[in-house]
Amino acid sequence: MAGVEIISNEGFRNDGRRPNELRKLQCKMGVFAQADGSAYIEHGNTRVLCAVYGPHEIRGSRTKALHDRVLINCQYSMATFSTGERKQRPRGDRKSTEMTMHLRETFEAAILTQLYPRSQIDIFVEVLQADGGNFAACVNAATLALIDAGIPMKDYVSACTVGFAEDQALMDVSHLEESGHNAALTLAMLPKSQHIVLLEMSSRLHLDHLRTLMEMAEKGCKDVFLVLDQAVRDHVSEATQFMNT
Amino acid sequence: MARDISSTLARAYSSAKCQKMLKSLCLIPRVHCWVLYIDILILECGGNLYDAASVAVKAALYNTKIPVVTASSTDGDKPELELSDDPYDCRRLDVLSIPCVVTISKIGYGHVVDASMEEEACCLATLITAVTADGNLTAVKKSKGGSLHPESIYEMLETCQQVGMKVHAVLMEKLREEEEHQQMAMGSQHKAKGFL
Numbered sequence: 001m002a003g004v005e006i007i008s009n010e011g012f013r014n015d016g017r018r019p020n021e022l023r024k025l026q027c028k029m030g031v032f033a034q035a036d037g038s039a040y041i042e043h044g045n046t047r048v049l050c051a052v053y054g055p056h057e058i059r060g061s062r063t064k065a066l067h068d069r070v071l072i073n074c075q076y077s078m079a080t081f082s083t084g085e086r087k088q089r090p091r092g093d094r095k096s097t098e099m100t101m102h103l104r105e106t107f108e109a110a111i112l113t114q115l116y117p118r119s120q121i122d123i124f125v126e127v128l129q130a131d132g133g134n135f136a137a138c139v140n141a142a143t144l145a146l147i148d149a150g151i152p153m154k155d156y157v158s159a160c161t162v163g164f165a166e167d168q169a170l171m172d173v174s175h176l177e178e179s180g181h182n183a184a185l186t187l188a189m190l191p192k193s194q195h196i197v198l199l200e201m202s203s204r205l206h207l208d209h210l211r212t213l214m215e216m217a218e219k220g221c222k223d224v225f226l227v228l229d230q231a232v233r234d235h236v237s238e239a240t241q242f243m244n245t
Numbered sequence: 246m247a248r249d250i251s252s253t254l255a256r257a258y259s260s261a262k263c264q265k266m267l268k269s270l271c272l273i274p275r276v277h278c279w280v281l282y283i284d285i286l287i288l289e290c291g292g293n294l295y296d297a298a299s300v301a302v303k304a305a306l307y308n309t310k311i312p313v314v315t316a317s318s319t320d321g322d323k324p325e326l327e328l329s330d331d332p333y334d335c336r337r338l339d340v341l342s343i344p345c346v347v348t349i350s351k352i353g354y355g356h357v358v359d360a361s362m363e364e365e366a367c368c369l370a371t372l373i374t375a376v377t378a379d380g381n382l383t384a385v386k387k388s389k390g391g392s393l394h395p396e397s398i399y400e401m402l403e404t405c406q407q408v409g410m411k412v413h414a415v416l417m418e419k420l421r422e423e424e425e426h427q428q429m430a431m432g433s434q435h436k437a438k439g440f441l
Contacts, residue, residue, distance in 0.1 A: 032288070033291075034289055034290070035289075049288065079284070080282070081286075126286070
């Protein structure tokens with residue numbers, strides 16, 4: 001990996017992007033007929049599916065029920081074929097459990113949980129192809145799926161992963177840029193109020209660079225929000241077209 | 246249920262008819278061979294999972310490219326395997342002998358193939374059969390709670406055979422078409438059929 005250069009001399013990254021450019025973001029809502037809400041998102045080569053069920057009665061143990069708010073049950077799963085090497089355990093390993101917990105915390109902050117006491121909302125996220133920024137893609141997909149399910153939220157939750165390599169902040173890192181000793185910061189925020197709901201950073205980063213990274217991440221989240229919002233509007237106008245006639 | 250599907254498919258592929266394809270995965274007899282992992286991810290359950298899974302597996306096997314490996318025998322008795330330098334130098338698998346699963350459900354006095362969720366819910370019993378392209382049955386399994394008369398089973402097996410042979414023919418045609426499209430559209434932006 002020593003010989004791999006992240007940014008070329010002309011300032012281009014491996015996939016031809018500039019350091020402050022997002023990958024091609026495409027999304028589709030309502031991909032599953034059976035789930036209450038579903039969405040599919042592509043951040044470049046990272047592909048994530050999300051299905052949302054709920055709000056419904058608590059499944060499993062009633063003791064988990066919260067008397068004043070809804071219980072959010074998340075599951076983060078990576079398909080065995082999502083990574084370069086076959087992934088033996090799709091879920092249940094440490095990374096997935098950690099991601100599951102982060103997803104739950106993120107959406108507990110965004111969903112209006114007091115509206116559905118003693119109920120449960122399930123969010124299932126499946127990573128079909130992992131090429132960097134997996135968690136951010138999951139958060140974005142889950143946002144769209146929750147909107148598709150009609151679950152009330154305070155705001156969209158948009159997420160972006162930024163990396164730091166060769167003294168440059170890189171927006172929306174791919175797997176190559178994320179691996180190695182490069183620092184990567186994942187930020188999930190509520191774009192309108194600019195509140196941060198999740199902040200996670202890995203590897204080592206000098207404090208002086210933190211501000212640059214955070215600002216780039218915030219910009220990334222705002223850009224992602226614009227795309228997500230447009231996708232929701234397109235989906236709704238398509239759906240209502242048939243209702244009006 | 247996942248284990249059910251995987252064990253049924255494993256049984257279907259373990260018959261003598263499929264040995265040809267499996268033998269092609271051998272590198273050096275009794276020493277080295279390729280391990281082939283088949284992972285099926287079911288996204289949505291709309292009835293007739295076994296058939297859909299088997300068709301998907303056959304299509305994926307058709308699409309599989311295995312790198313060309315040459316065995317060079319060095320001194321002593323340990324042969325060395327050499328992977329070809331060219332990343333595009335690969336061979337395909339012969340999927341003609343791979344069976345497809347046809348599930349047939351008995352509803353009332355008649356039987357239906359490719360049952361939807363609702364039809365599955367009200368069927369008496371189902372027969373899950375694996376049919377090869379030339380009409381041979383490699384695996385049969387009866388499931389669900391009802392009982393079947395031997396005569397109905399014979400009828401259902403005949404229907405399975407006919408349907409299975411048709412499915413094979415149509416599938417192979419579609420796969421070849423898709424491959425041609427991909428090859429022709431190599432230069433231009435080829436949009437694969439996905440969710441978008």
